[in-house]
Each structure stands twice: as C-alpha cells, then as structure tokens.
Amino acid sequence: MAENQPDYQVGQRGLNIVADPLTLPDGTLLKAENVEFVREGGIGGLASRAGLAPLNASALGAAVLAIVNIPIDTAAFGSSASGLLVALHPSAPVSSSVWLFSNDGAAFSVPTGLASMLAAGEVNSTVLLGQRQRLAVRAFESVFAVSYGTDLATVPPKLAKWDGTDASQPALDLPSTDGLTPPTSAPSIVLDVLAVGALLYFTTTQAGVGGPNGQLVRVFRFLPSSGVLTQIGNTIDAGGAGSGELAGGLAFAYGNLFLGISTSAFLPGRVYRILPDIETTWTLDETLPAGHDLISIGTFAGELYVGTHLTGGLSLIRKRTSAAVWSTSFTGASNDGYIGPLIEFDSKLFAGWWRSTGPQLLVQVFDGTSWTEDENLVTTFSFTAVTRFGQAVEFGGALYWSMPRPGAYPTENGSLLKRDTGGTWTAPISAARCVTGALAVVGP
Amino acid sequence: MFYLIQAGATLQAMNDAGTIVAITLPSGVTVSASKVMKAAVLARQLLVVYAPSKNLWIDPVDLTARSMAILPPSTVPTVAAGGSAGVGLGLTGKFMAKYSFAIKDSAGTIKNESPKSDSSLEVTLTDQKLAISAITVSADADVNCRRIYRTAADGTVFFHDQDIDDNVTTAIETATSDAALSLLPADPDIQLPPGSVNGTALRIITQWKGRAWAVSDAAGERDDVIYTLPNKFYAWAQLNNFPINPGEDSFGVVAFAARRDALGILKRTRVVKIVGSTEAGFEPVDVAEKIGCVAVGSVIVVRDKAYWLGLDGVYRWDDDGVVNLTRATVDPWFTTDTYFNRERFPNAFMSYDPLVNMLKLNLAAVGASTENRWIGISLEGDDPRIFGPYQTAAFTPTARVLSQDDESRFRPLIGGSDGYVYLENQTVSSDIAGGTLVASAISSLAKTKWHSKKNPKVTHYFGELSVLSRIESAGALVITPYVGGLDAGAGATFSHDLTLGYERLGRLGVGRLASLEFSQATAGRRWLVFGYDIEPLHEVGWR
Numbered sequence: 011m012a013e014n015q016p017d018y019q020v021g022q023r024g025l026n027i028v029a030d031p032l033t034l035p036d037g038t039l040l041k042a043e044n045v046e047f048v049r050e051g052g053i054g055g056l057a058s059r060a061g062l063a064p065l066n067a068s069a070l071g072a073a074v075l076a077i078v079n080i081p082i083d084t085a086a087f088g089s090s091a092s093g094l095l096v097a098l099h100p101s102a103p104v105s106s107s108v109w110l111f112s113n114d115g116a117a118f119s120v121p122t123g124l125a126s127m128l129a130a131g132e133v134n135s136t137v138l139l140g141q142r143q144r145l146a147v148r149a150f151e152s153v154f155a156v157s158y159g160t161d162l163a164t165v166p167p168k169l170a171k172w173d174g175t176d177a178s179q180p181a182l183d184l185p186s187t188d189g190l191t192p193p194t195s196a197p198s199i200v201l202d203v204l205a206v207g208a209l210l211y212f213t214t215t216q217a218g219v220g221g222p223n224g225q226l227v228r229v230f231r232f233l234p235s236s237g238v239l240t241q242i243g244n245t246i247d248a249g250g251a252g253s254g255e256l257a258g259g260l261a262f263a264y265g266n267l268f269l270g271i272s273t274s275a276f277l278p279g280r281v282y283r284i285l286p287d288i289e290t291t292w293t294l295d296e297t298l299p300a301g302h303d304l305i306s307i308g309t310f311a312g313e314l315y316v317g318t319h320l321t322g323g324l325s326l327i328r329k330r331t332s333a334a335v336w337s338t339s340f341t342g343a344s345n346d347g348y349i350g351p352l353i354e355f356d357s358k359l360f361a362g363w364w365r366s367t368g369p370q371l372l373v374q375v376f377d378g379t380s381w382t383e384d385e386n387l388v389t390t391f392s393f394t395a396v397t398r399f400g401q402a403v404e405f406g407g408a409l410y411w412s413m414p415r416p417g418a419y420p421t422e423n424g425s426l427l428k429r430d431t432g433g434t435w436t437a438p439i440s441a442a443r444c445v446t447g448a449l450a451v452v453g454p
Numbered sequence: 455m456f457y458l459i460q461a462g463a464t465l466q467a468m469n470d471a472g473t474i475v476a477i478t479l480p481s482g483v484t485v486s487a488s489k490v491m492k493a494a495v496l497a498r499q500l501l502v503v504y505a506p507s508k509n510l511w512i513d514p515v516d517l518t519a520r521s522m523a524i525l526p527p528s529t530v531p532t533v534a535a536g537g538s539a540g541v542g543l544g545l546t547g548k549f550m551a552k553y554s555f556a557i558k559d560s561a562g563t564i565k566n567e568s569p570k571s572d573s574s575l576e577v578t579l580t581d582q583k584l585a586i587s588a589i590t591v592s593a594d595a596d597v598n599c600r601r602i603y604r605t606a607a608d609g610t611v612f613f614h615d616q617d618i619d620d621n622v623t624t625a626i627e628t629a630t631s632d633a634a635l636s637l638l639p640a641d642p643d644i645q646l647p648p649g650s651v652n653g654t655a656l657r658i659i660t661q662w663k664g665r666a667w668a669v670s671d672a673a674g675e676r677d678d679v680i681y682t683l684p685n686k687f688y689a690w691a692q693l694n695n696f697p698i699n700p701g702e703d704s705f706g707v708v709a710f711a712a713r714r715d716a717l718g719i720l721k722r723t724r725v726v727k728i729v730g731s732t733e734a735g736f737e738p739v740d741v742a743e744k745i746g747c748v749a750v751g752s753v754i755v756v757r758d759k760a761y762w763l764g765l766d767g768v769y770r771w772d773d774d775g776v777v778n779l780t781r782a783t784v785d786p787w788f789t790t791d792t793y794f795n796r797e798r799f800p801n802a803f804m805s806y807d808p809l810v811n812m813l814k815l816n817l818a819a820v821g822a823s824t825e826n827r828w829i830g831i832s833l834e835g836d837d838p839r840i841f842g843p844y845q846t847a848a849f850t851p852t853a854r855v856l857s858q859d860d861e862s863r864f865r866p867l868i869g870g871s872d873g874y875v876y877l878e879n880q881t882v883s884s885d886i887a888g889g890t891l892v893a894s895a896i897s898s899l900a901k902t903k904w905h906s907k908k909n910p911k912v913t914h915y916f917g918e919l920s921v922l923s924r925i926e927s928a929g930a931l932v933i934t935p936y937v938g939g940l941d942a943g944a945g946a947t948f949s950h951d952l953t954l955g956y957e958r959l960g961r962l963g964v965g966r967l968a969s970l971e972f973s974q975a976t977a978g979r980r981w982l983v984f985g986y987d988i989e990p991l992h993e994v995g996w997r
Contacts, residue, residue, distance in 0.1 A: 013992060015905045015968075018922070018985030024832060024839025026783045031940065032910045032967075034903040040969065041901035042841040046810055046830060050924065050982065057924075057982035058898035058974060061881070062846055064874040064888035065867070066472035072462025074869025078493040079857035080456050080467075080500060086517040087456070087469045265881040265980065266927060283927065287893045288884060288978030293927075333925035333955060 021047045021056030067238075115406050115428060116438055204260040211242065211260055211267065211286075229260065229269055231286065243284045243292040246271065259307035263314040264332050268295065270307040270316055279304025281316060281330070296336050302326060308352030310359035311378060315339065317349025317361060325349050327361060327376075340374065340381045350399025355409040356431050360384065362399035362411065371397060371413075373429075385435050387413070391425065400424075407431065410438075455860050458512070460505055461873055463487040467517055468875060470859045477519050482652075483508050490751065490853075494661040497685040499565070501666060503656040509649035511566065511687065520596055523650035523688060524555045524568035527590050533574045536583030539629035544581035547607025550574050551584070551615075552640075555592040556599040558619065566688045568592075569644045570603060570612070587625035589618065597621045603640050606632040612640045641683055647690040648672060658750060660710040662717045663731055669707045676706020679719060679728070681736075696738050698726050709750040711760035711771065718760050718771060720747035725776055742776045745769065751803030752815060754856075756833070761813055763802045764788075768815060768831060770838075779831060779838040787829070793843075794827065795820055805854035807866045809879045812841075814866075816851050819843070824850050824871065847894040848885035849874065883980035897975040904940065904967040905988065913997050916962035917990040919948065919970070921983060926952040929979035933972055938965035952981055964994055 022037035024047065031040065039045075039056075048057045110118035203212040210232040227246040232239050246269075259270045266283040269292065278300055282292040298304060298318055305325075306317035314330040325342035327349055342349070342363060350362025359376040371387035387393050393413065400412030409429040426439035457468045458477075463485045465477040479485065484507045491505035500512040501522060509522035531551050538544060555568040577584070589600055599619050603612040613635035615628050648654040648670035657671035667681045677700040683689035698707055698719050711718030716727040719738070723746040730736040745764060747753060752763035759772040767780040767788045780788060787793045795818035802825060804815040812832045816825035828851065829842035853869030866878040874888025884893035906914065916937055923931065929952040935945040948959040962968050968988065974981055 013907065014987055014989035015907065015916070015991045016985060016987040016989075017902065017905075018987075020902060020983055020985055021841075021900060022839070024783065024841055026840075027787075028781075028783055028785050031904055032906065033908075036903065038903045039841075039900055040903060041899055041971070043900070044842075044844050044896050044898040045900045045972075046812065046841050047832065047834075047839065048810065048982065053984055055924070055982045055984040056900055056972070058883075058896050058980045059844060060879045060980075061884050061886065061896060062848060062868065062876045062878060063880040063882055063886040064472075064891075065877050066468060066474060066875055066888065068472075068474060069873035069889055070459060070461035070464070070466055070468075070474060070875075071873055072464060072487065073852050073871040074459055074461050074873060074875060075487070075505070075853055076460040076491045076493075077853050077855040077857070077867055077869050077875065078458040078491075079855055080458050080495060080514060081858060082455070082495065082498055082500075082514040084456050084467070084514045084517060086467060086475050086515075087473055262881065264927065265883050285883070285978040287886065287891055295927075331925075334927060334953070 019054055021045065022054055110439065112438075115408060115410065118439060202259045204262070213260055213269065227269070227271055229267070229284075229292075242267065242286050243282075243290060246282065246292055259304075261307045261309050261314060263309050263312065263330070268307065268314055270304045272304045278302050279316075279318065281307075281314075295334065296328075296330065298328065299326070303348075305348050306350055306352045306361075308354065308359070310352070310354045310376065315352050315359065317352055319348030320346075322346060325363070327352070327381075339376065351402035351411065353402040353404070353409065355402075355404050355429075360402065360409065360429075362402070364399060370394075371399070373411075384433070385429070387427070387435075390435055391427070391437055391440070393425075397424070455858065456514075457855070457857055457867070457875070458493060458500065458502070459869070459875065460485065460491045465491070465502065465506075465510075465512075465519070470865075472875070475517060477512065477517050479506070479519055480508075480510070480521055483510065483519075483521065492657070492659050492750070494659045494666055496661045496664070496666045496682070496687045499687055501659055501687050503649050503659045503668065504671065506649075507652050509647065509656055513565075520557075520566070521594070521650070522566075523646050524557070524566055524592065524594050524597060525650070526569040526646070527553060527555065527571035527592075529588060529590055530572045531574045531586050532588040533577040534585045534587070535577060535579050536585030536627035536629075538581075539583050542581065544629055545579045545584055545607065545631075546581050548576050548578050549584050549604055549607065550576050550610075550612075551586045551602065551604045552612055553586070553589055553603065554601045555594065555597045555621075556601050556617070557596050558599045558617075564599075564601075566596075567601060567686075568688075569646060570601075570640070573612075583627040583629045585625070585627045589624050589626070591621045591624070602626065602628070604628070604635075606635065613638075614640055641686075641689055642691045642693060644683070644689045645692050647680065648675065658707065658709060660712050660717075662710070662712040662728075667710060667717060667728075673704070676704075677701065677721075679707060691733075694733065696728065696736070698738060699724060708747045709753040709762065711753050711755055711762065713755055713760055713771075714758050720753065720762060722746040722748065722765070725771065741771065745776050748799045749802040749804075751801070751853075754804055754806055754813070756806045756813070761804065761831075763799060763804065763815060765799070768813070780840060782837075784829075784840045791820065793820065794818060795822055798823070798825065801825055803854050805856045805866060807856070807878060808864045809866070814844075814854065816854060817843075819845075825852070826850050845897075846885040847897070848887040848892070849876065882978075884977045893977045895975045895977040896980070897973075898981070899971065899973040901936075901971040902969050904969045905991075906967050907991060907993075909993070910966055911996060913964060913966050913994040914968070915964050915990070915992050915994050916968045916988050918958055918961050919986060919988055920956065920958045921950050921986045922956050923950065923952060923954075923984060924982035925955040926980065928953060929974070929976060929981065931972055931974050931981045931983070933959065933970055935962045936969045936971065937963040937967070939967060942967065942969075944971070952979070962988060 017036045019037040021039055025039045025042040044059050045056055046059050112118040214228050229242040231242050261268045267286050269282045271280045278298040281296040283295045284292045302318040302320045305319050308315050316328050318326045325347040326338050327340035328336055329339040330336050346366035348364050353360050361374045363372045363374050369386050369388045371393050373384045374381050375384040397413050400414045402411045411427040413425045425437045428436050428438050459466045467475045485505050489505040491502050493502045500514055502510040510519050511522040512519045533551050551574045552570040554570045556564050557566040559565050599617050601617050602615045604615045615630050649656040655671040656668040659668040664684045665681045666687050677698050679696040681694045703722055705722045707719055709720045716729050719726040724743055725741040726738050727741050728736055728738055747762040748765050749763045754761055761770050767778045770777055770779050798818040802817050807814055811834055812830045814828050814830055816828040818825050819827045827843040827845050832839040849870035849872045851868050852871050855867050857865045857867050859865050868876045872888055886893055931950040933948040936942040950957050
C-alpha cells in the first residue's frame with residue numbers, strides 16, 4: 011500500500027553523527043552546516059543562519075582578541091544630549107527655521123549650535139509638499155544627523171550632524187545627478203531618512219527629464235563615522251514628462267530595503283525593494299491601486315504597511331506579507347483623505363488619517379486584528395482642516411506627533427502632540443509657532 | 455554602557471554606535487597581543503588582567519586606566535613623643551603606627567589603597583601627642599592621600615586614625631583619643647596580588663559575592679584561588695586563599711564559573727565549587743573528578759547553569775551535576791581529529807545567543823590555526839540539539855560575547871581578526887565584511903536522516919518530493935537527493951523556487967534508503983524549510 015514520508019519538523023532534533031543512521035527519528039540531520047532550527051509564526055523549520063554585519067565603521071587596528079560587556083554608563087564618548095528635537099518656523103513665509111530641544115519631552119528650549127547649519131533659504135516651508143508634511147530629520151545614535159534641502163530652489167540638500175550640545179558640523183552636499191554641486195538642475199530635496207545600525211539611509215528627489223513633475227529618485231547610504239556616501243541601487247526615473255517621481259519613504263522589512271515612491275497626480279504610487287550591497291537595481295514590488303498616491307510607509311510586527319491618498323476617493327493602508335502578498339488593511343471612509351505617519355508603538359500600529367470631511371484629523375490604531383479610532387484630534391485639540399500630519403517618533407516611552415501647518419495658511423499654528431501608553435493625548439507644544447513636521451530623537 | 459575591547463596590543467572602548475575610544479595605558483604598562491585579557495567589574499570599577507603587563511583598574515566614568523595596585527610604602531614611619539595636646543587631652547601608653555597610600559575621589563571616597571607599611575617601632579607617651587614622621591610620598595601620581603593607622607594604647611591592633619589628604623606632607627601629630635578611632639580595626643593585612651609588578655600576572659579574574667576572585671599565572675601558584683575583601687578590588691587579604699588540589703597538574707585552575715550560589719573552580723580534570731557568603735563561611739566543595747575545562751574562553755553561565763568545553767565535549771553544570779552535552783550526538787567532533795583541530799581546544803571561546811537560545815562555541819577547523827568555525831548547541835527542550843559547523847567568508851572570528859545595548863537589549867557580538875566587531879542575527883541574508891561592506895554568501899548545507907519507513911532492508915519507491923518553505927522575495931534552494939544504500943551517490947538536483955512557498959519537484963527514485971540535502975550559497979539569499987513530503991512511498995521488494 012502506498013504511503014508517504016512527511017517530515018514537517020525537519021531539523022528539529024539537530025545533528026546526530028553518533029547514533030545508528032538507519033534508526034534516527036524524523037527531524038534528525040546528518041549534516042547541519044550554517045543552518046539552525048527556528049520558529050517563525052509558531053511553525054518550526056530549518057533555516058540558513060542569519061547574517062553578520064559590522065558594528066564599527068572604522069577598524070580597531072588589530073584583531074579583536076576579547077570583548078567585554080560593561081553595563082556601566084560612561085562619559086567617555088562625549089557629551090551627547092538625549093532628547094527630542096522639533097523644527098519650527100517662527101512665521102511664514104520664512105527664510106530660516108528654529109529648533110526646539112527637550113530632554114524630557116515637556117520643557118523645550120532653543121539648543122545652542124544647531125541654528126548655524128540652517129542657513130537662510132535652506133529650510134523653509136516650501137518643503138512641505140502637499141500631504142507630505144515633513145522634512146527629513148532623523149536621529150542617529152549619539153550623533154544627530156539632519157538632512158535638508160529646498161524645494162523649487164537651487165541649493166542642494168545637505169547633510170549635517172549635531173552632537174546635542176556643540177555647534178553643528180556640515181558634513182557634505184549631496185551630489186546631483188548632473189555631477190555638479192550645486193546642481194544646475196535643481197530642485198533637490200531629501201524626504202526621508204532611516205537609521206539602521208551603523209548606517210544612515212536617505213532618499214533624494216531631483217528634477218529629471220520631466221521638469222518639476224518628472225523627478226529622479228535616489229537612495230543613498232551614509233556612514234557618519236567615515237563620511238562614505240554610497241548610492242543604493244539605480245536612479246529611478248519614469249522617463250517621461252509629467253510622470254513624476256517623488257520619494258515617499260524608506261523602511262526595512264524582510265531583509266530588504268523598501269522605497270515608497272509617490273508620483274504625479276493620477277499615476278499610482280509604487281513600492282520598490284532592494285538588497286543593499288547585493289542587488290544593484292531596485293525591483294518594483296507593488297504598484298498601488300489606480301490613482302493612489304503613496305504618502306507613508308512603515309512596519310508593524312515585521313510586516314510592511316503603506317498609506318495612500320486618492321484624489322476624490324478613499325485613502326487606504328495597504329499591507330505586504332513576507333510572501334509578497336499585498337492587501338488592504340484599512341480603507342478610509344471619506345473622499346480626498348490621506349494616511350499620514352505609520353508607526354509602531356506600544357505593540358500597535360498607529361496611523362494618522364486626514365479626511366476632507368467630518369472630523370478631519372483622526373488617529374487610527376491597529377492591534378493586529380482590527381482598526382479602531384484612537385483619538386479625534388479635532389475634538390481634543392480644536393484643530394482645523396489646514397493642520398496636517400507630520401512625523402511621528404517614539405521618545406521616552408511615549409509617542410510624539412508633529413502637526414504642521416502648511417505654508418499656505420500663515421495664520422495657523424502647528425503643534426507637537428504626545429500620546430502615552432495609557433492612551434492620553436496632550437500637546438507639549440501648541441499654538442506658538444508652526445511645527446514643520448521634522449522630529450528627531452537624539453541619542454544616546 | 456560600552457564594550458571593552460582588546461584589539462591586538464591595545465585596549466579600546468566602543469559604544470552601541472560603533473564609536474571607538476582608545477584607552478590610554480598608564481606609563482610603563484603595555485598590552486601583550488599574544489595574551490587575551492580577562493576582566494571583571496567590582497563596585498562599578500573595571501579590572502583588567504593577564505594581557506596588560508600590570509593589572510589595570512579602569513574607571514568607567516572617564517575610562518582612565520591606572521595600575522590596579524598602588525605599591526605600598528617601602529619604609530616604616532617614625533613615631534615619637536609630640537607636643538602637648540593640653541592637660542588630660544594627650545595620649546598615654548605605648549603606641550605604634552602604619553600608613554598607606556590612597557586615591558580619593560572628589561567626594562572624599564577611597565577608591566584605591568595600597569597595602570600598609572610595616573609597623574613603626576613602639577613609643578611610650580604620657581599625656582602627649584603622637585608624632586609620626588618619615589611618612590613618605592608615593593611615586594604614583596594619582597595618589598592624593600596617605601592613610602594613618604595606629605594602635606590603641608598598649609594594643610597591637612591597628613585602627614584608622616586620620617587621612618593626610620595630599621601626597622606632600624611627611625610628618626603629623628595626632629592626639630585623637632582611642633575612643634575616637636575608627637570603630638572597627640583596620641582591614642586585615644592586605645598584599646599586592648600577582649600582576650602588580652612586571653613579570654607577574656593574574657591569569658583569570660571574576661566577580662562573585664561582591665568580591666574579586668583570581669588565580670595567579672605563576673607556575674607554583676596556579677592552584678591557589680585568592681579573593682578580595684567585599685567591594686574593594688585592591689584589598690587582597692593574605693588569608694583569603696584556597697589551594698585547590700595543589701600540584702595535581704601544570705594547568706592549575708583554568709577558569710571560574712560564577713553561578714548564583716556557587717563559584718565553580720574549573721581545572722582540567724576537576725570541578726570544585728566555593729560556597730558560602732563570608733570569609734568565615736566560604737568553603738570549597740568537590741563537584742566532579744576526571745571532568746574539567748580546557749578553555750577559559752569557553753565558560754559561560756546561562757540562567758544559573760554553567761557551560762564549558764572539556765577535553766571530550768561540552769559540559770553543563772547545574773544543580774543536578776555535571777553532564778556531557780555532546781557525547782550522544784557529536785562525540786567524534788571532540789574525540790577524534792577528523793573534524794576540529796583539538797590542539798587548539800584551549801583557545802576555544804563560547805557565548806550565548808538568546809535569539810535562537812543557542813550556545814555558540816568557536817573551534818579551529820582541522821589544520822587551522824584560528825578558531826574559524828563555530829558550533830551551535832540549542833538549549834530548547836531537555837536534550838541539547840547540535841548544529842554546525844558554522845563559518846563565514848567575511849572574516850575570521852577571534853572573540854565572542856553576549857552584550858547588552860543601552861536599551862538593555864541583548865546583542866550577541868563576534869570579534870574579527872580584521873578589527874571589526876560584528877553583530878549576529880542580522881536581517882541581511884549575507885555576511886557583511888567590515889570596511890569594504892562586501893557581502894558574502896552564507897554557504898548553508900543540511901542533510902536529512904535516511905528515510906526507509908523503518909525497514910531499511912527493503913527496496914522502496916520514493917515518489918514525488920514536495921517542499922513547504924517560507925516565501926522569499928527571490929532565490930532558489932538546491933535539493934540533492936540520495937537514493938540507494940548508505941553509500942548512495944548524489945542524484946540529479948532539484949531547484950526549489952523560494953518565491954513559491956510550496957512546490958512539487960519530482961520523483962526521487964528507487965532504493966532502500968533516501969536522504970535529502972538542502973544547500974544554498976548565494977549572497978543575499980536565505981531559506982527556511984518548514985517540511986517536505988515524499989509521496990507515494992511504497993515497498994518494491996526485498997532484494
């Protein structure tokens with residue numbers, strides 16, 4: 011009688027080169043080189059081992075003979091301040107920005123040194139593009155890295171660092187695709203920065219063949235300790251006037267670097283992926299449904315999520331699984347809405363949801379099973395429709411949201427909101443100056 | 455939080471961001487690149503021994519490195535009758551004095567103290583001050599205090615009298631009454647531990663029960679376990695000494711294994727534990743004989759269980775005793791010369807990886823002079839499961855540690871001969887070389903047991919192979935069937951498309967036994983096989 015020979019716990023018993031090979035139980039291996047038994051989603055399986063990556067960017071100068079973990083604080087690595095940094099505009103239109111820094115998320119003051127790198131014209135409200143109310147600012151370990159640039163201006167984006175206390179130090183001008191610095195084919199802006207281990211990834215957008223709506227998108231990796239700048243993959247260009255490429259965000263998931271791209275109106279946004287240093291070309295992973303602009307990108311429970319905007323339609327939150335299956339996780343119930351920041355906090359996924367009608371600023375939360383409303387910001391903070399969602403970061407065990415005011419509404423004020431693990435929303439900064447949307451948690 | 459790293463002949467510190475700070479060695483101290491440092495933390499101070507030419511004390515606050523020991527005064531003080539303290543306010547009786555060199559912090563707390571000088575001669579006073587002179591200054595530039603000790607009237611026990619808070623003054627007078635002396639006698643006589651002067655060394659050191667425990671590297675002292683007073687890394691009391699079966703071999707005490715309630719003393723062929731909590735209560739107790747530890751770097755303690763490499767396998771010591779974890783499954787790895795270079799077993803090093811709940815032990819491949827392979831011992835379940843050997847093409851491993859980052863998250867680290875520290879368990883599906891960031895393939899290979907439906911004498915028909923795997927963005931898994939007897943050769947390979955998740959691949963063939971080999975050697979690719987099935991599988995006949 012025909013039978014079968016299943017083994018769905020392959021490798022569970024590990025290696026055995028001692029026992030009788032004819033009587034070994036299922037799950038036993040005769041060879042197990044560079045493999046390990048892992049459990050993923052409650053299912054066990056045999057896998058190739060995970061990778062190894064360097065922690066230090068500069069070599070120690072000789073073989074590492076011993077490493078000892080010292081669980082004691084030291085001041086030997088500098089006087090880096092730990093805190094939350096917020097970018098503000100004192101008025102609009104403006105020619106420069108100011109920053110506020112806080113060690114506790116409650117009391118904010120203007121930090122020393124940081125303003126010097128914000129030269130006139132390099133950061134201004136014109137960077138607030140439509141629904142993407144943000145300026146790329148991201149903390150990087152004990153050194154703060156900020157990238158900024160102009161939209162519709164001629165100054166290239168720059169990368170600078172600030173150690174939390176001292177004067178900022180300009181690092182480099184980002185190169186243009188025409189090889190000239192500053193580029194002759196501006197505008198150039200940076201729209202997202204992602205810190206991963208000892209590396210800093212960021213996206214740039216630059217005019218391509220299509221003019222202001224035909225953008226070239228590039229992703230760079232920067233090693234702050236060595237100053238080495240490397241472009242990741244190819245430059246993405248739709249290759250036609252009006253096709254419009256605008257980097258929408260970066261996220262790491264499933265071992266891949268994902269890049270969300272917005273397009274000009276009526277062309278769907280796209281999600282690309284790449285294995286940095288291994289692949290040389292970005293692979294198109296997903297094209298959003300027709301007409302959907304890509305606004306935000308984030309991860310939750312190891313899965314990738316993107317938020318969309320659809321002119322005249324319903325915004326969506328789309329989810330990708332490790333099996334590359336895309337599905338809609340959340341559908342907005344109001345036309346012309348968009349999904350702002352997507353951020354994991356307190357084991358939940360938080361999403362900003364701007365709506366054209368009804369309560370126009372809501373925060374939705376996903377617990378892995380269902381979406382519910384976490385807060386109605388119109389009711390709680392009396393926001394009006396001109397307020398937008400900026401960035402969201404976790405700091406000091408709480409979630410902080412910037413709520414900027416677009417430059418077209420100079421009389422409105424922005425706010426910085428805080429959401430604690432108990433579900434309470436407060437506004438540490440409100441109604442004073444415009445919050446641009448840039449937030450960063452400065453290490454260590 | 456930071457990592458202390460020995461890189462060749464240097465000591466350096468690294469933080470979570472990979473930022474490096476060099477540690478400046480005290481004048482005259484060097485680090486040997488042919489020795490591996492041992493370190494311990496006691497009372498927030500970092501002690502480093504063996505590789506430095508002198509024991510080092512490093513203050514974590516600013517990473518200032520100093521000699522762990524302050525050399526004691528080489529001359530005795532002189533005592534004499536001093537001036538009048540006022541009628542009835544002077545000292546009366548016979549008195550003796552000693553002094554020591556010390557380092558105080560800005561708050562006045564003693565951070566280090568030398569052994570005391572020998573005692574002065576005796577002086578008899580009658581309602582007079584005690585004049586103490588010939589108090590020498592220390593050549594140690596960090597010394598900012600001399601501590602004065604004297605006996606009570608007509609006594610022989612020394613008590614702390616006062617401090618001279620400089621390294622200049624050479625004479626004082628004291629009229630401190632006996633009643634105003636320190637309540638407790640001065641610490642018992644302490645001595646300089648090995649490693650305080652060039653030419654000697656502490657070979658191992660650890661912290662247990664709030665004390666530093668160590669063993670000398672000197673040939674005649676390797677069986678003697680010495681330890682400090684509580685929370686005083688500099689106070690190695692002369693009486694705090696346990697000889698552990700002295701003279702039974704040349705290796706002496708190889709390593710410590712500090713468990714919650716017992717300090718394991720591991721020799722090559724003996725395991726002893728120290729139990730107790732005080733000098734009076736500390737007691738050595740035999741745990742095992744003919745079992746021991748061969749590699750100091752292999753000893754780790756996980757959840758109050760100690761693990762180490764012995765001469766014939768990996769051992770675990772817990773409340774149930776000492777057992778060999780590898781004998782039943784991979785014994786030939788440790789008892790033959792087929793798999794690893796056993797001559798280099800003393801250089802092995804091990805750490806624990808909590809993400810996969812696995813011990814990872816680095817060994818040298820056959821013919822290799824570096825510990826370029828590692829094995830994994832999973833602690834899941836009652837019986838340890840062994841995997842490996844592992845290797846990487848990106849660098850040569852030279853050290854391991856399980857560390858924690860600033861957020862107290864575990865970070866298993868591997869040190870490389872290239873001067874880089876590597877993070878394990880990365881999401882990248884390659885090994886990334888430091889500096890160049892070149893990605894190397896993780897060359898994986900696993901072979902399953904022989905399938906025969908428990909009837910290996912009968913020839914079977916092994917039908918279609920199907921594989922269930924994790925869906926990847928790209929990549930393929932090579933599956934090589936072996937069908938026949940135990941000596942069956944490799945059959946035509948299948949390529950499993952890892953983007954599918956499930957795939958029917960084809961028939962395996964006819965033979966008494968069948969085994970599958972999974973392999974992949976492509977940078978940026980990974981795989982996870984949940985299971986496979988061979989169907990149909992039926993008997994062809996007994997031939």
